[in-house]
Amino acid sequence: xxxxxxxxxxxxxxxxxxxxxxxxxxxxxxxxxxxxxxxxxxxxxxxxxxxxxxxxxxxxxxxxxxxxxxxxxxxxxxxxxxxxxxxxxxxxxxxxxxxxxxxxxxxxxxxxxxxxxxxxxxxxxxxxxxxxxxxxxxxxxxxxxxxxxxxxxxxxxxxxxxxxxxxxxxxxxxxxxxxxxxxxxxxxxxxxxxxxxxxxxxxxxxxxxxxxxxxxxxxxxxxxxxxxxxxxxxxxxxxxxxxxxxxxxxxxxxxxxxxxxxxxxxxxxxxxxxxxxxxxxxxxxxxxxxxxxxxxxxxxxxxxxxxxxxxxxxxxxxxxxxxxxxxxxxxxxxxxxxxxxxxxxxxxxxxxxxxxxxxxxxxxxxxxxxxxxxxxxxxxxxxxxxxxxxxxxxxxxxxxxxxxxxxxxxxxxxxxxxxxx
Amino acid sequence: xxxxxxxxxxxxxxxxxxxxxxxxxxxxxxxxxxxxxxxxxxxxxxxxxxxxxxxxxxxxxxxxxxxxxxxxxxxxxxxxxxxxxxxxxxxxxxxxxxxxxxxxxxxxxxxxxxxxxxxxxxxxxxxxxxxxxxxxxxxxxxxxxxxxxxxxxxxxxxxxxxxxxxxxxxxxxxxxxxxxxxxxxxxxxxxxxxxxxxxxxxxxxxxxxxxxxxxxxxxxxxxxxxxxxxxxxxxxxxxxxxxxxxxxxxxxxxxxxxxxxxxxxxxxx
Numbered sequence: 029x030x031x032x033x034x035x036x037x038x039x040x041x042x043x044x045x046x047x048x049x050x051x052x053x054x055x056x057x058x059x060x061x062x063x064x065x066x067x068x069x070x071x072x073x074x075x076x077x078x079x080x081x082x083x084x085x086x087x088x089x090x091x092x093x094x095x096x097x098x099x100x101x102x103x104x105x106x107x108x109x110x111x112x113x114x115x116x117x118x119x120x121x122x123x124x125x126x127x128x129x130x131x132x133x134x135x136x137x138x139x140x141x142x143x144x145x146x147x148x149x150x151x152x153x154x155x156x157x158x159x160x161x162x163x164x165x166x167x168x169x170x171x172x173x174x175x176x177x178x179x180x181x182x183x184x185x186x187x188x189x190x191x192x193x194x195x196x197x198x199x200x201x202x203x204x205x206x207x208x209x210x211x212x213x214x215x216x217x218x219x220x221x222x223x224x225x226x227x228x229x230x231x232x233x234x235x236x237x238x239x240x241x242x243x244x245x246x247x248x249x250x251x252x253x254x255x256x257x258x259x260x261x262x263x264x265x266x267x268x269x270x271x272x273x274x275x276x277x278x279x280x281x282x283x284x285x286x287x288x289x290x291x292x293x294x295x296x297x298x299x300x301x302x303x304x305x306x307x308x309x310x311x312x313x314x315x316x317x318x319x320x321x322x323x324x325x326x327x328x329x330x331x332x333x334x335x336x337x338x339x340x341x342x343x344x345x346x347x348x349x350x351x352x353x354x355x356x357x358x359x360x361x362x363x364x365x366x367x368x369x370x371x372x373x374x375x376x377x378x379x380x381x382x383x384x385x386x387x388x389x390x391x392x393x394x395x396x397x398x399x400x401x402x403x404x405x406x407x408x409x410x411x412x413x414x415x416x417x418x419x420x421x422x423x424x425x426x427x428x429x430x431x432x433x434x435x436x437x438x439x440x441x442x443x444x445x446x447x448x449x
Numbered sequence: 450x451x452x453x454x455x456x457x458x459x460x461x462x463x464x465x466x467x468x469x470x471x472x473x474x475x476x477x478x479x480x481x482x483x484x485x486x487x488x489x490x491x492x493x494x495x496x497x498x499x500x501x502x503x504x505x506x507x508x509x510x511x512x513x514x515x516x517x518x519x520x521x522x523x524x525x526x527x528x529x530x531x532x533x534x535x536x537x538x539x540x541x542x543x544x545x546x547x548x549x550x551x552x553x554x555x556x557x558x559x560x561x562x563x564x565x566x567x568x569x570x571x572x573x574x575x576x577x578x579x580x581x582x583x584x585x586x587x588x589x590x591x592x593x594x595x596x597x598x599x600x601x602x603x604x605x606x607x608x609x610x611x612x613x614x615x616x617x618x619x620x621x622x623x624x625x626x627x628x629x630x631x632x633x634x635x636x637x638x639x640x641x642x643x644x645x646x647x648x649x650x651x652x653x654x655x656x657x658x659x660x661x662x663x664x665x666x667x668x669x670x671x672x673x674x675x676x677x678x679x680x681x682x683x684x685x686x687x688x689x690x691x692x693x694x695x696x697x698x699x700x701x702x703x704x705x706x707x708x709x710x711x712x713x714x715x716x717x718x
Contacts, residue, residue, distance in 0.1 A: 049634075053634060077640065077644045084537075084539060084648070087535060087627070088631065090531070090680070112680055116683050166687070
């Protein structure tokens with residue numbers, strides 16, 4: 029077989045007896061992609077239909093079928109690449125290799141290749157695609173309102189994500205439900221009311237991130253992924269708190285108007301940083317102390333395990349809240365004033381809410397004291413008073429960790445809703 | 450002030466609307482401006498061209514030939530798709546039909562598309578005759594006259610042809626080469642049942658037709674704008690993909706000669 033001397037061949041494929049619609053087009057199209065306009069692909073084939081089929085296909089695909097020569101049952105086909113770019117995108121990257129941590133691959137190490145470049149401000153329109161992918165032109169312009177890194181980011185965000193995914197647990201399996209046994213009626217009533225209250229709060233903690241996830245530019249993937257783990261956590265908390273209220277002869281308690289008002293105000297902020305500050309730093313932060321208190325004084329191992337596991341999850345949410353507040357405060361000098369204004373505005377809005385509410389407070393006292401006897405109530409009352417002190421002291425510490433000085437932190441903590449979250 | 454150019458196209462598919470809306474918008478941005486109207490069939494569109502209701506007709510080859518015949522050759526082709534230049538038809542045969550050359554078609558059943566389709570009926574039969582196979586005498590024709598008036602644009606008859614061959618109802622069949630290429634690309638061709646037997650000589654397919662009397666100063670800017678559409682431009686690509694081309698080219702007309710002969714020979718009005 030002789031080949032025309034004038035045709036330099038830049039790519040070659042041996043199709044053996046493969047038919048055009050049996051897969052040959054995959055190789056032909058991909059090899060032509062790798063050429064520049066005017067370069068030539070040579071296809072060797074033993075299949076008698078291939079030459080005619082490729083001739084027809086080339087016309088449709090915008091390539092030039094140069095020539096087919098046939099000898100001894102084999103054909104050599106020459107195709108010249110046309111001007112058409114099959115995909116209107118930059119070439120994808122190649123040769124990227126994340127380091128290993130033992131047997132695993134960790135998000136902390138995925139800032140590599142094009143994926144490593146995180147802009148302070150994401151492009152105006154985004155794509156539902158990983159950062160660093162070669163984006164084809166002509167796609168839809170999807171607008172995301174969270175485009176500034178300081179509006180969503182936190183240091184160590186990848187580490188928090190890995191912790192979150194590796195700490196997942198199952199509400200049906202990982203709580204010792206089989207140990208649940210009848211309690212004193214007053215104690216069970218208190219447990220049921222507290223579980224109802226906890227579940228109410230977790231609805232807010234679920235719905236707040238839910239309102240923002242869809243607004244996060246996928247450029248800041250880590251934030252969207254981390255918040256989705258937060259949502260899964262909160263869903264599980266709602267599940268186990270509700271199950272506990274329903275599981276032991278009591279039932280769901282009262283969802284008080286004051287609690288509902290306090291929680292509804294968390295849904296108001298349109299700015300993620302403010303919403304996160306109110307919810308995660310102040311609200312969930314306070315919740316950590318509440319859950320630790322409930323764990324310590326739990327009347328049974330089932331309730332204790334529920335509170336312990338929920339507290340571990342909440343601790344991650346609080347860490348993210350503080351880390352994000354710190355990031356924002358450092359990036360934006362006006363953020364401190366916006367945060368404190370938001371705390372003041374919320375306090376003003378909630379000025380009718382003077383305490384956690386009688387039903388909750390009484391339930392906490394009975395729960396912490398272990399019943400309604402005089403000595404139980406005395407102990408419970410003292411423990412709840414100590415809880416309030418602990419909550420305030422720890423709120424101040426968290427606010428200081430986020431970057432506020434003591435006076436600012438103390439003032440903000442005192443303005444925080446008495447409804448805990 | 451003269452009104453913008455009014456173009457006619459045949460609504461063979463719902464996508465015709467986004468195609469011409471998109472091109473109208475593009476042409477308006479490019480300068481000359483245009484509007485379009487849709488017809489349900491090519492005969493009405495040719496009537497509208499001849500009566501002066503439209504300025505430009507986006508015609509199939511058969512519609513172009515009819516316009517030329519009715520005006521005594523006083524029409525002009527302006528532009529066409531790159532895919533219209535070297536159009537051809539392919540004859541496919543059942544892999545187990547025992548047909549391996551054109552001569553084997555004699556006395557067998559050949560499925561053909563709509564009688565008003567240049568590529569799925571008229572021209573392949575014309576070219577077969579030049580291979581010494583007389584469709585009337587030598588073949589048992591299985592005609593799929595679907596969507597008549599749309600000159601084969603819908604592909605419905607070609608689809609029926611491929612099904613007839615693949616199922617063994619027909620021994621062989623005729624489709625346009627873009628239809629075959631699309632079927633190959635979509636892996637809709639089962640090589641164990643159906644394969645390409647023969648490719649006809651090439652001919653021209655669609656073009657934008659105007660009457661001779663149409664002032665070139667009106668059509669030239671329109672054609673120039675059209676030719677600048679770029680397949681590597683993300684805004685143009687979806688329009689060009691829907692219309693089945695990679696670029697617009699100035700019209701050529703030599704490739705219509707065979708169709709003029711074919712309609713004469715086959716007595717098609």
